[in-house]
Amino acid sequence: MGLGLIYSCQKTDVSIETLSIPQPQGFPEVVYPLHTNPLSQEGVDLGKQLFNDPILSIDGSVACSNCHTKSLSFTDAQHHPSIGIFERVGTRDAPPIMNLAFRREFFWDGSVSQLDFVPLAAIENELEMGESLGHVVSKLNDSESYPNKFRKVYPTMDTITGPLMLKALSQYLLTLVSADSRYDQYQRGEIQLTDEEQRGLAVFETNCATCHVPPLFTNEEFLNNGLDTVFSDLGREGITESSTDRGKFIVPSLRNIRLTPPYMHDGRFKTLAEVLDFYDAGVLPSFNLAKELNQNGRLGIALSSDEKADLLAFLSTLTDYNFINNPKF
Amino acid sequence: MKIYNFIFLFAFIVFAACDKDEDLMASGQSEVEIKFDNIAIVDGVQRQLTMVSPGDTSNFDYNNAMDQPFNITLLKYYISKIVLEGPDGAYYEDEILASATESKGYYLIDESEESSQLINLENVPYGKYNKITFTVGVDESGVSEGAAAGSLDPATSAMFWNWNSGYVAMKMEGHSPVSAGGASGNTVDPSIAKGMAYHVGGWKDIDDSAFVNNVRRLSYDFDTDLSVTGEGHPNVHMVFDVISLFGGENLIDFTGNNNVHKPSDGIPFANNYTDAFAFDHIHQ
Numbered sequence: 185m186g187l188g189l190i191y192s193c194q195k196t197d198v199s200i201e202t203l204s205i206p207q208p209q210g211f212p213e214v215v216y217p218l219h220t221n222p223l224s225q226e227g228v229d230l231g232k233q234l235f236n237d238p239i240l241s242i243d244g245s246v247a248c249s250n251c252h253t254k255s256l257s258f259t260d261a262q263h264h265p266s267i268g269i270f271e272r273v274g275t276r277d278a279p280p281i282m283n284l285a286f287r288r289e290f291f292w293d294g295s296v297s298q299l300d301f302v303p304l305a306a307i308e309n310e311l312e313m314g315e316s317l318g319h320v321v322s323k324l325n326d327s328e329s330y331p332n333k334f335r336k337v338y339p340t341m342d343t344i345t346g347p348l349m350l351k352a353l354s355q356y357l358l359t360l361v362s363a364d365s366r367y368d369q370y371q372r373g374e375i376q377l378t379d380e381e382q383r384g385l386a387v388f389e390t391n392c393a394t395c396h397v398p399p400l401f402t403n404e405e406f407l408n409n410g411l412d413t414v415f416s417d418l419g420r421e422g423i424t425e426s427s428t429d430r431g432k433f434i435v436p437s438l439r440n441i442r443l444t445p446p447y448m449h450d451g452r453f454k455t456l457a458e459v460l461d462f463y464d465a466g467v468l469p470s471f472n473l474a475k476e477l478n479q480n481g482r483l484g485i486a487l488s489s490d491e492k493a494d495l496l497a498f499l500s501t502l503t504d505y506n507f508i509n510n511p512k513f
Numbered sequence: 514m515k516i517y518n519f520i521f522l523f524a525f526i527v528f529a530a531c532d533k534d535e536d537l538m539a540s541g542q543s544e545v546e547i548k549f550d551n552i553a554i555v556d557g558v559q560r561q562l563t564m565v566s567p568g569d570t571s572n573f574d575y576n577n578a579m580d581q582p583f584n585i586t587l588l589k590y591y592i593s594k595i596v597l598e599g600p601d602g603a604y605y606e607d608e609i610l611a612s613a614t615e616s617k618g619y620y621l622i623d624e625s626e627e628s629s630q631l632i633n634l635e636n637v638p639y640g641k642y643n644k645i646t647f648t649v650g651v652d653e654s655g656v657s658e659g660a661a662a663g664s665l666d667p668a669t670s671a672m673f674w675n676w677n678s679g680y681v682a683m684k685m686e687g688h689s690p691v692s693a694g695g696a697s698g699n700t701v702d703p704s705i706a707k708g709m710a711y712h713v714g715g716w717k718d719i720d721d722s723a724f725v726n727n728v729r730r731l732s733y734d735f736d737t738d739l740s741v742t743g744e745g746h747p748n749v750h751m752v753f754d755v756i757s758l759f760g761g762e763n764l765i766d767f768t769g770n771n772n773v774h775k776p777s778d779g780i781p782f783a784n785n786y787t788d789a790f791a792f793d794h795i796h797q
Contacts, residue, residue, distance in 0.1 A: 216659075217657060217658055217659060220611075220612055220613065220658050220659050221613065221659065295675075295676055295677055295678055296675075296678035297656075297657075297678065297717075298656055298657060298658075298659045298678065299659065300659030300660035301659070301660065301667075301673075301675070301678045304660075304667060304673075304675060304678075305675040305676075305678060308675050309675070316668075317667055317668040318668040318669060320668075321668050338613075338614070340614070341614070345613075345662060345666060345668065346660065346666050346667055346668030346669070347612075347613040347614075347660035347661055347662045347665075347666055347667075347668075348613050348614070348662075350613075350659070350660035351613045351659070351660055354659070354660075422676075423676075423677050423724075424724055425725065425775060425776065425777045
């Protein structure tokens with residue numbers, strides 16, 4: 185009894201209150217193994233600081249937030265493709281960061297399938313941050329403030345390590361849940377959509393929702409959407425080594441799509457109107473074109489100009505201003 | 514009649530319970546050491562592996578099955594999920610943990626670090642064992658736990674791919690006079706002539722996909738039973754023969770195959786594991 189009391193007192197000293205991540209209505213279960221990384225406010229704050237700190241790059245010039253700007257659902261405000269260390273130019277458009285807790289595949293080609301390893305890929309990419317995890321860790325251990333901040337999250341740690349840093353970054357990324365757009369409010373019965381938006385929703389459900397499946401607005405499949413006939417970027421094939429995956433990229437989420445121009449893996453379309461025109465009349469044939477884009481002998485998805493206008497109105501309902509204005513993020 | 518049945522059943526239960534008590538009295542746990550010894554079998558004789566310094570293109574101690582000379586500058590591989598089994602049902606499964614503060618059951622065998630070649634299994638139940646099973650590499654259950662410490666720490670292990678994110682199961686680097694050079698690795702780079710780098714990775718199992726899974730589960734029988742009784746220092750001595758890595762089921766030709774960095778190129782090496790690893794002997 186006495187021992188138990190002492191033990192619980194000691195435990196209270198070092199225990200950290202666990203946070204839960206939001207589980208929006210209708211969303212799938214969290215994929216991320218939370219048992220490996222119990223969230224705490226201290227951990228999320230640390231992850232946020234790391235996300236915004238160029239210490240993660242080799243020359244101290246590039247933070248995650250350089251190319252993932254909160255006000256644009258964490259896409260790149262200025263450069264397409266993004267600019268990394270020593271002004272090196274990337275090869276693909278920086279994807280948004282949201283709802284990663286519910287995702288199984290990361291990056292345009294699904295090169296990573298565990299969230300902890302996503303920042304690692306950017307940190308060690310020669311075009312992005314050009315660092316090694318080991319060197320980042322030694323810089324953090326040498327810094328004035330980070331050892332104490334890490335100790336608040338991991339009270340029993342001796343030194344900062346790579347896994348501890350990656351888990352802290354994941355804690356922050358996991359909290360970035362976007363599920364309060366006008367579309368979500370409509371789904372919850374809180375607001376009405378305009379007539380135009382309603383019509384756009386109907387067009388969307390008929391023509392787009394097979395791949396851009398709500399509520400994440402992606403089925404997380406890798407598809408060739410007919411952008412090219414010759415593929416300068418092999419896409420998914422680079423990972424699977426299977427030629428049937430040539431030119432395939434992951435179906436992107438459409439949440440906050442208005443905020444994240446330009447569009448497609450290489451950012452070739454500046455506006456959503458161009459994207460809709462492409463799906464209507466620009467889809468190119470190839471051996472592994474997504475079957476959804478080759479129905480009844482017609483390439484692409486027939487959309488009238490009225491339907492396009494309605495669809496654009498609907499896509500605007502997917503913008504989550506509470507997400508991009510959330511001071512916690 | 515029913516009563517007789519009942520009495521019989523009752524007696525059986527009492528008897529069974531006594532039997533169990535006897536088992537408990539004889540039970541206990543102790544340590545078993547597994548040694549992974551990297552060797553080269555030359556002219557039928559096992560030799561301790563010797564490595565050379567990076568850039569050494571004048572000393573070649575070994576020849577592959579195609580009689581191409583080579584030397585070694587780096588040899589590392591993961592052994593995980595060890596299981597011991599015995600003829601009478603004895604069973605030990607090594608604890609597995611991949612957390613940010615600690616990993617258990619994932620061992621990185623590094624030729625340059627002798628202590629890494631000794632694996633100490635704790636809490637092995639008393640009994641007789643005649644078979645070991647282990648995984649070469651880190652399978653999906655390890656990757657899915659995310660960033661992990663110890664032998665799995667990507668910052669210190671240098672055994673992690675970002676481009677096809679996951680753990681590399683085995684790395685072997687060195688030189689051969691017949692190598693075309695141009696290889697990239699931890700101890701060789703394209704500026705070094707004659708370099709070779711073999712990084713065997715690929716862990717994913719996805720139905721209907723072309724993903725290549727080079728993680729292998731291997732089993733080996735012992736020639737005698739290993740008795741774990743709480744006395745002595747039971748030790749299982751496994752060997753890994755680098756010559757067989759290049760010349761088992763699949764011959765590796767150093768002239769055309771000296772730089773392996775993707776799962777499909779790693780398949781022949783992974784398929785050679787079975788012959789390259791072997792049970793050698795037991796100490797009691």
